[in-house]
Amino acid sequence: MSTDGLLEYLRESPSPFHAARSSARLLEAAGFQELMEIAPWEHQRGRYFIRRGGSLIAWSTEQAQLPSDGFLIVGAHTDSPNLRIKPRPDFARAGHQLLGVEVYGGPIINSWLDRDLGLSGRVVVNDGYLQRQERLFQVDDPILRVSRLAIHLDRSVREGEQFNAQQHLAAHWGLGSAPGDFAAYLASLVGVEPGDVLAWDAMTHDAQPPALIGRNQELLASGRLDNLATSYAATEALIAAVDQPIGHPGTRLIALFDHEEIGSMSERGAFSNLLMTVLERIVLTLGGNREDLHVALAGSIVASGDMAHATHPNYADRHEPQHQIAIDGGPVLKINTNLRYATDAVGAAAFKDACARAGVPCQEFVVRSDLPCGSTVGPMTAALTGVTTVDFGAAMLSMHSAREVTGVADQKMYAAALTAFLS
Structure with missing residues (x-):
């Protein structure tokens, strides 16, 4: 993943509709073909994507052997406040x-x-x-x-x-x-x-464009880092992963949803049937049936990506003292006992393994016990699919501001971890 590529993606994606188009352009350049939902999918193994408004789902079935082989899925969202x-x-x-x-x-x-x-x-x-x-x-x-x-x-x-x-x-x-x-x-x-x-x-x-800031330009300031940084990393990770050997046969897929910031309750949000519809149609195009779909889901895993809170230097007391999060400290596992994040031990172990294989460190975020916890598309994705799901992010400050900030090195580690996860 290149920093210049992320800056361009942010500039070209001021709305969810533009973000879906930006990802589509990157995918098409890598040999992915756009399919229409209103037409039959009569294809076999290959690289494909669909768009529904500001949402996009892309996948590769090139290394799938059986219709019942599982899915490796990375989720994110394209909208911002x-x-x-x-x-x-x-x-x-x-x-x-x-x-x-x-x-x-x-x-x-x-x-x-x-x-x-x-x-x-x-x-x-x-x-x-x-x-x-x-x-x-x-x-x-x-x-x-x-x-x-x-x-x-x-x-x-x-x-x-x-x-x-x-x-x-x-x-x-x-x-x-x-x-x-x-x-x-x-x-x-x-x-x-x-x-x-x-x-x-x-x-x-x-209207101010994204920029590298700081004495050594090690920080990236921009609007919509939450969550376009993840959407870009997921897109680049899928493109990189499809040309690498996979650890087990299956379909690699990214799901970029609109409307996360308002609860995902729409025809193209994570609470819709969009993902499950696509998963079922993929199984059918591989010659499978409903039984194959359910077997595939049982052997799948989802990594739900949304940006994470770095420990703020001016408000360190607002963070859990045993779980301090550093910018450029590596991808962040997001954990909440009340399942505002979907991470459990199985999912956490899988994501830590991906980070280890990518050669990047992994941090763990837990909100203070006396503060409410935000949420992501992870819990609803887990509930709607029945698939083991892990929530993660990249560290940032000023989340939901018109202009946010993150670490340059973090973004490269982010994409590397997702590539390893999809591989």
Whole structure:
């Protein structure tokens, strides 16, 4: 895995739809073929992927011998917390043209204020023949901004800012007493008439590009590291693994899901039937049946990847003292007795073995016993498939900020561990 490759992936993936496209481009360059869900899959062994909105699943059956051979699966997610544009966003106030936004997921709101914001997503248009088409758009120019109130008008901000999402987060993008026309703006971006814009999934992103920072540039700062760093590592790991001999016959697969940050309850989230549908269709294309599917699942394992909390140097007391996590200290096993993470001893041993084979260290994260624990797609994947699942990540700071930070060396170890896991 190259650092330049990760930087490019982050730049090209401001939305989940773009992230799925970025992974698709890397896979196609490595000989993977895109399949359509609406068409029969009449292929045999090979390299394939499918996309459903901002989700992507890719796999190789080249070394599968029997339909009942198991799966080696790496999971991740493509979405990140941000501010998303409402369906009827245009209004004007105090001489400013504003866009109404809705908070997506759990962003650190104050990190999005007084920041240059771009715009990206997809728009559905009428193509002129009474058919609908999806088109992606990406504006990296700083066209939006949510401004703070000056401290002179609210001295209490020193004690912590309080926001009303309806009143205080509208994004201004122009001056004027009349509202702007967001639909017309989107139409100009994708090359259609304003009346042909039917709907959109539009979201903001930090307009500052990803960068290497620090005295020796050993840190990487960017938006959406949670969880595009994992999506990129998983994609590169699959590409590297398919050309290596596998420890046991089976299908190697990555599943990059949308909507993790809001609970995964959608047609393309980890709580949907997307993964199980693909697994069943793979078994069928290998000449198997439902019995072969269940045998294959019993012999499978999932590594669920989501970024992990590094021990913060300014808030070390917020971390479990016996489980300190270092940036550039290697991949992080994520463990929680109440199964907010899916890791158990069997899964942990398998992931530690992969790290050992990759020649990289492995860290173990446990949240403080007096703090709540976050979660991932791991537990729901384990529950829906019945497959042993282990949760892991790469260490980072400022998770859910508009701009996060991780270690450069960690990303290479991350991809190496996943390659070993898939091999």
